Amino acid sequence: xxxxxxxxxxxxxxxxxxxxSLPTNQSxxxxxxxxxxxxxxxxxxxxxxxxxxxxxxxxxxxxxxxSLRVVDGSTFSCLSGTNPQATTMMKGKSKQRQNNIITS
Numbered sequence: 001x002x003x004x005x006x007x008x009x010x011x012x013x014x015x016x017x018x019x020x021s022l023p024t025n026q027s028x029x030x031x032x033x034x035x036x037x038x039x040x041x042x043x044x045x046x047x048x049x050x051x052x053x054x055x056x057x058x059x060x061x062x063x064x065x066x067s068l069r070v071v072d073g074s075t076f077s078c079l080s081g082t083n084p085q086a087t088t089m090m091k092g093k094s095k096q097r098q099n100n101i102i103t104s
Contacts, residue, residue: 001015020035020038020039022035023035050070050072050074050075051075051077052075052077055070055075056069056070056075059095060075060091060095069095071088071091071092071095072088072092073087073088075091
């Protein structure tokens with residue numbers, strides 16, 4: 001993995017970051033928007049797009065739709081301190097047990 005490292009400002013070898021740098025002026029909303037548009041890719045763990053209370057209720061039922069729940073990272077209002085896959089799986093299992101849902 002050494003070939004992926006570079007010398008940083010502290011003269012230490014660290015992994016390279018491939019992507020745009022944060023804008024120097026982070027209070028510049030248009031620069032931050034452009035940074036987000038150019039850096040958000042499928043390698044990141046998305047979360048927060050399926051807002052609880054607006055898209056799903058507190059029991060993860062899709063509002064206005066019968067018999068459909070969304071239990072995935074899109075329902076998280078904040079990211080857990082671990083890989084979101086484990087949190088998502090446990091949340092789904094919890095909902096299965098609470099509602100006696102049987103899956104094969």
